Amino acid sequence: MRMLRGIAPAISEAIDQEMAESPNTVVLGEDVTYWGAVFGFTAGLQEKYGRDRVIDTPIAEQTFMGLAVGAAATGMRPVVSLMFVDFLGTCFDQIYNHLAKNHYMSGGQYRMPVTVVTAVGGGYGDAGQHSELLYGLFAHVPGIKVVVPSTAYDAKGLTATALADPNPVVVFGHKLLTGHPGMPFEGEEEDVPTDPYSVPFGLAAIRRAGIDVTIVATALMVRRSLEAAARLADDGISAEVIDVRTLVPLDSATLVASARKTGRVLLVDEDYASFGTTGELAFRIQAGAFDRLTAPIRRVAVPDVPMPYSEPLERAVIPSVAQIVDEARALTGVPATAG
């Protein structure tokens, strides 16, 4: 055990420990050596394993994703960095038509043990093409597991699970949780075991227990929801905060159980509101908790606009603690306060 600051060192430690064990695990991507994939997810690996195993690629996302497909088909276990999730449009074909489908389409012959690590999220002024979440797109297409850690402990354990998984997994690392220099940090220092361990997929975590309203969130939004819950507590509203941890597989049972208990659900998401994650969570929750819901499910999410650059605009669209508080109040019938 020792204190770790952020999910980036946690993820790189998980990769490091896997590489030490598995000689066929290599890291591929842009700037994975000197820059540690920009946000530190691969920091330190090149120094330890050399350029034979930690490999800078040309700027050719479709091709290095395709390399992973072919390498995985012949005994390798590639870890691929997609620098920002916003670049998925340059390589999505190899991800969803091949990595995601080859096991199924081959009748189970070809496993695709590939872990993709990608940076997500806004809130520091990186504007329309560098601030997105987009995990809903990956979750929509069958065959990809979707990991959205909110703590360093989970980041390490879920990444370890990803690396051991015989299937493609995408680990979404929120920039504001990385702890990386240059980024604002909304996580906290955490005790993280130095030894390898894993956190199972498909198990949501109840981060705070409550009885009046269920708040469901991922990644950075878990932190903000917890802060909102603390404020709500001051007003006598007891909020339960659930960290989804993996969107695929999704732990519907925990969500439904909480919804049945509180009767009210607020979904908090930093992805675009429509046709994404919140809709799916709402469907699952209403399907399982219909008879116990006392109010319609509500959501706070990015309101279907590209991420604007200027600070006041950006601040207006990324869900804030205050917005979460207000929505939760509205949901529980307690009038919203100003601001």
Next chain:
Amino acid sequence: MRMLRGIAPAISEAIDQEMAESPNTVVLGEDVTYWGAVFGFTAGLQEKYGRDRVIDTPIAEQTFMGLAVGAAATGMRPVVSLMFVDFLGTCFDQIYNHLAKNHYMSGGQYRMPVTVVTAVGGGYGDAGQHSELLYGLFAHVPGIKVVVPSTAYDAKGLTATALADPNPVVVFGHKLLTGHPGMPFEGEEEDVPTDPYSVPFGLAAIRRAGIDVTIVATALMVRRSLEAAARLADDGISAEVIDVRTLVPLDSATLVASARKTGRVLLVDEDYASFGTTGELAFRIQAGAFDRLTAPIRRVAVPDVPMPYSEPLERAVIPSVAQIVDEARALTGVPATAG
């Protein structure tokens, strides 16, 4: 007026009539000349307008989508064929990071009047990479209008609206409604005006009125839902069938009003079930009709597997009339019959 068989001639007629009026409208894509974009969406246009305006491109989707961005920025109104929607992963960057965002990011300076026409759907054995819907992915990212016609009349009118729109619009033409040789045809011959007309976006159509259950569908699934409704009527269940017509903009009001009336909603979708269209519709409906719903919203959709090739497998995953009937029965409390 005259009878038209399928949405393909309807779409090509709309493009034809726009090209006759607008000299800066051109058609770009693979095999848009001889093959009329394979399924006939651009059939006959090359003969009429020549290869200067109907242009076969190399197999380079990212680049011809990018051409559309640059051409639209300098006064053109390109119509782009994406042969199968399943290929979106080879050009999604130009679609969602540029076509979709440039108007917003430029502070309103650059309009992107680009219409993309793409073929969707399975049911004829084209397997995992040629049978998808995926419109949920387009609907999720802000800045793209999403058109999903189920009739030839709508296909022509909605395409006309798309072509006149100053924004990027994607028209999803279901192969089993095209009426094209080689494809099974589940549409019907329709009276379609020869003169130009338009059908507005954001207005769902109630294809059949009913009081016991609301069935919401798009494209081919509207046809199957209507057939299911006819069978349900035999059992005394009165189903209202709503054709969404455009997913973006979405006519939530019509969906909510119907749900409030019937109290029960069945969503029918040929896209993958999770994190897609059904979730979003469910969210919107429960938000507006919560107090009037008498049962949880249900869905029939492709159960999160890639499209399998073999007929019995394919048949098992694409929603059928029988499945719709069974789900609607279950929803209304009438026991399902076998098959």
Next chain:
Amino acid sequence: MWRPEPSDTDLPFRIAEAGLDRDALLDAYRRMCLIRVFEEAIRDRYWTGKTDEFNMAVGPIRGEIHLAVGQEAVAVAVCAQLTDDDAVVSTHRAHHHAIAKGVDPARLAAEIFGKVTGLCRGKGGEMHLFSRNKRFFNSGIVGASYPQAAGAAFSFLYQEDRNVAVAFSGEGAANHGTFAETLNIAALWQLPLVIVIEDNLYADSTPKWAAQATNHHYQRAQSHNIPAYLVDGMDIVDVHEAARDAVNRARDGYGPTVVEAVCYRFRGHFEGDPGGYRTREEVELWERLDPISRLARRLQRLEWADDETLTELRRSAAAEAVEAIRFAEQSPLPNPVEALTGVFA
């Protein structure tokens, strides 16, 4: 490009230079015949039930079918250089590559018929053929084969065995960005990769002249310092010579090679292709260059085989193809519940 017959590839020393001899040519002949008969049998069955009105959804074979009739020489000559441990990544037009790579024609046919005995238990179909033990797979996405084969080549280099990866593609695919990206990475990392371009002059209905700035692609390889061969894809000897050099070079650690083989598909792009973009004369011209009858004539001119030998080879190939189809036809369809399994390993 090809030369009028008799060409210099008729000369025994030229054949020897290409690494071939009588036995190898007879073997190649039989394999090409196997592919040809297999394709024709698939074509027949595909049209069963579709002749009155063409409908992809009906008949024993559904969906699209892309036959490789006319392109057998390239597949056979290239795969003759490979072992089971070498990898082949193919495209939508893959039957000939699969058979040439040694994939069991019966299980291939069964997959095309959507049977549970198929390579992929009926889940893949002809654009998604996977054979793990033959290290073979393809994709229906044009341009996807290049990086995937490069990935296999990377894996071989990394694991320090001497295997080679081959990406097959059409000339249309080589206009896709993945071709250039892969050339760059393959040259940079000196991957044991051979890219084979089957230039059949058309991509769907689109002729080369409407899609390519130059008549050939090999210059692109050279611009990355990758050696490249332009060969007569209708002449197994010409392809064989280039393929042998290419595969040897890769196996010996000298990096990637591009082999561009000009050939022709005798059938439509897919069965049911309405055509109209090629003239009858053009098709007939190319039919005269049929790689199978050309090889037969050569074997006869060289007196390496008489009519009887060739007939016997054709007969045995046909028997194998017929048996494959029979196996496929008699196999059961998968149980519908299988549709829901196997998304994740």
Next chain:
Amino acid sequence: MWRPEPSDTDLPFRIAEAGLDRDALLDAYRRMCLIRVFEEAIRDRYWTGKTDEFNMAVGPIRGEIHLAVGQEAVAVAVCAQLTDDDAVVSTHRAHHHAIAKGVDPARLAAEIFGKVTGLCRGKGGEMHLFSRNKRFFNSGIVGASYPQAAGAAFSFLYQEDRNVAVAFSGEGAANHGTFAETLNIAALWQLPLVIVIEDNLYADSTPKWAAQATNHHYQRAQSHNIPAYLVDGMDIVDVHEAARDAVNRARDGYGPTVVEAVCYRFRGHFEGDPGGYRTREEVELWERLDPISRLARRLQRLEWADDETLTELRRSAAAEAVEAIRFAEQSPLPNPVEALTGVFA
């Protein structure tokens, strides 16, 4: 590549051949100075509030900033060939291109400061700069500029005016598939397109040698039969000559050209780049080739300008830059409600 000074581009006849004269060079000098001072001022403001602890989210300028200090000559020489009606599509590193294309530095600065008076009302930011009246835009997606500029070129050809489109890019971007795809289409359709590669030797932290199979990209253009120039990007005369030929050729209907200019960025990839992948010696070597001081020395050697003239040009450029920054700083931020408008036209 560059030559040690004095080079032949010092000779008046060579300068004349490049389409330049004293006035043009003085003008270029001032414009390069404007870019330099602008960049330095942006850099200063960017670091305001970030010096104690680097945090992209704080200070008057947030997010990433990619400065073009050192690369001014390429932008100025290329844009000197263009009219307002010609289109320029740039990349993440775009300030120099914008200013060279004639975009108002004040509105550019205001955008970088996220102000409502900015080019995009604060919605775009430095990776998404749009100026409709100057036909300028960029993208933060590497490789996206090529097809978009080709699209503008297509539009000019189609509309039969004589405008030209220019795609700027880095050498790293040219490894992206869109480069090859665009070369093919541009050559095939003979588009009035000029692709300018600013080869500053690095893509982020990745040196050319780790990403490119060959030292240069121009061969790729030639493999599509596209003429290509390899020029000294630190020498405005050398770039100017190639750019003039390229733009004239495009304007006169002779199709695309690639200009590959070897240059260097004096700052990190982005401000805050921890560096470490370049040696101090390398940076200093290149600083000696600074295109601005090099041009100043040349103008003095030729006795086309004395110290005083140059000082005055620098002063006036600095005044313009300072005024631009002042305008930006004093402008108001947008109203938060604007965030929700303008997705659709």
